[in-house]
Amino acid sequence: MSVIVLVEHTGGVIKKKNFEAVQYASQIAKKAGTTVTALVLGTVTETEMEGLGQYGAQKVLHIADARLDEFHARAYSSALVAAAEKETAKIIVTLHDIGGRMVAPRVAVQLKAGLVAGALSYPDTEKGFVIKKAVFSGKAFAYVNILSDTKVIMLMPNTFPATKQEGKAVVERLDISFSEKDFVVKVKSVNKVTGEVSLADAELVVSGGRGMKGPENWGILEDLAKELGAATACSRPVADSHWRPHHEHVGQTGGTVRPNLYIAVGISGAIQHLAGVNGSKTIVVINKDPEAPFFKAANYGVVGDAMEVLPRLTAAVRKFKEQHK
Amino acid sequence: MKILVCISQVPDTSTKIVLKNNNTSVSSDGVTYVLNPYDEWYALIRAIELKESGIATEIHLITVGKADVEPVMRKALALGGDEAIRIDAESSDAYETAGYIAAYAAQVGYDLILCGKESIDYNNGTTGTMLAGLLDMDYIGFATDIQIESGAALVKREIEGGEETDTCNLPLVISCQKGVAEARIPNMRGIMAARTRPLKVIVPSKITAVTEILTYELPPAKAGIKLVSPDDMDGLVALLHTEARVI
C-alpha cells in the first residue's frame, strides 16, 4: 500500500506546483507509515524524475508512451487507475488544476472513491479522513470527510510551499496497454501565449477594473506587471467591453486566482469579483474612492488616482530590484 | 441530435453566507436561489443556440433536488429547452449527483451532455468529469467555444497559459465557461411557453454518497487594512517585502 501522486509536466519540465503535490502526498504517506509513488507520463528525462525524491517521492512509475506527451484526459485516467492498482494505493493525490480536474473525478468514480476537490489542509484522521476546502467561492470553508476506502485528494496549488531536501527517487518503467478509446479526443492545435505569465499559476497578479478608464491606459498596468514578473487580470466589465481578453476576467463567473500578491487597480471590489480573488495571500488595493468596498478585503490600500500611482509603484519596484540584486 | 444540460441551483452571487445548527449547515433563510451562472450563461444558452441553428433537435434539462428547485427549473425552461427532469433526491455529494444523472442519461441516450465548469456553491467542478466516467464517454473540460458539425465537435478549451482546439466525435460531455455563449434574458414568450413545458419528476434508486460535510467555517475577518500614502510607493514596496514577504 502506498500513496500515489500524479505529476504532470510541460514538455518535460516539472513545475513547482507539482512539487507541492509530491510533498503533500509524502507528508500523508509518512503519517500513514507508507511511501509515495509519483506517476509520470510521456517523455521526461531520468534526472527530472529522480529529482522528485527531493520532495519526498521514493519511487517514480514512468509510462513513457509518447502519445502521453499530449494531454489526454481518458488515457491519463486509465494510467492513474492502473498505477494505483499496481501499487495497491488507497490514497490518490492530484492537483486541483485544469489537468487534475479533468482526470481525478473520472478516476474517483472508476474506483468508487470519495474525493475532495481543492484541498486546503492535510487530512485529519482523528475523526475519519477530514479535509478542509473552500466553498461558496471562498465565502466559507467546509470540512469534508471521505467515507470510502479509497480516497482521492485534489490539492489546491499554492497552498503548501514545496521545500527541497536531499533525495533521489527510483524510477521504474510501467507499461500499460491503452485502449483506442483513451485517445478519441484529438488535439488539433495548441495556442500558448508565450512570454506571459499564466494567470492560473501566477504568484503575483496585477488586475485592472473600470477605473482604468479604457484599454489605452493598460500600458502603465502592464509596465508594473512586467517589472514584478506578474500576470495581468481584469474585472468582468473590462473583459465584457473587450478592453482585455476574456481569459483575464476573474471572479465569480470568470477565473479564480490564488496568488501570493493581488494588486487591484481601479476595481470597486464587488462581491462577485472578490469571489475569484479572495484566496490571495496579500491584497493591495489602489482606488481613488476611499469608500470602495475592496478596501475592506485588502491588506494594503492606496487612496489615489491609478494613472499617477501606477508609474510611481513601477518605479519603486524597479528601484527595489536594483537595490536587491 | 439530443442534448442534455445539467443544471444546478445555487445561492445568488451576492449572498452572505450564514451558518446554523452549530456550524453543521448553511442557512437558507432569506437566500435567493438562481441558476448556476456557468450552467445558465454558457451551457444552456449554447444548447439553445445549437437548436436555433438547426443542429440540435431536442434539449433536456436535468437537475437533482427536491421540489423547491422547480422555480429555478422553470426559469431555465423560460430561456429554452423542451423538457426538464428533476431527479427527486437530496444529494450529498458530487458522486451521488453524477450517479443519478448518469443513470437517467444512460436510459435516454444523449449525443451531447453540457454542464457548467463548476457550481458556485461547492466549487468542485467534478460533475462533468464524473458523468463522462460513469457513462464511459469522452470529456472535454473548460470549453470556451463549441462548434458541432456532422456528428463531431470542434471545441476550444482553456489550457494553462493558452488555449487548445480539440475534435471529437459525439457522444461527448463538455463543461462550459466564458466564451461558449453570450448571456441572455428570458422573454415573455419564453416565460409563457415554460409553463406548459413538461417538468418530469423521477424517483431514483438510492445512490450512497462517498463523502460527507461535517462542519463549515467562515473565513476570519481581515486583520485591518494598512493605508499607504500615494506619495510613498517605496514604503509600499518595503512593506510587501519585509512584512507581507511577497516580493
Ligand SMILES: Cc1cc2nc3c(=O)[nH]c(=O)nc-3n(C[C@H](O)[C@H](O)[C@H](O)COP(=O)(O)OP(=O)(O)OC[C@H]3O[C@@H](n4cnc5c(N)ncnc54)[C@H](O)[C@@H]3O)c2cc1C
Ligand atoms: C451574476 C453576476 C456575476 C458577476 N461576475 C463577476 C465576475 O466574475 N467578476 C467581476 O469582476 N465582476 C462580476 N460581476 C460584476 C460585479 O458585480 C461588478 O459590477 C464588477 O466587478 C465591477 O467592475 P469594476 O470594479 O471594474 O468597475 P466599477 O464597479 O465601475 O468600479 C470602478 C472602480 O474604479 C475606481 N476608479 C475610478 N477611477 C479611478 C482612478 N482614476 N484611479 C483609481 N481608481 C479609480 C472607482 O472608485 C471604482 O471603485 C458579476 C455580477 C453579477 C450580477
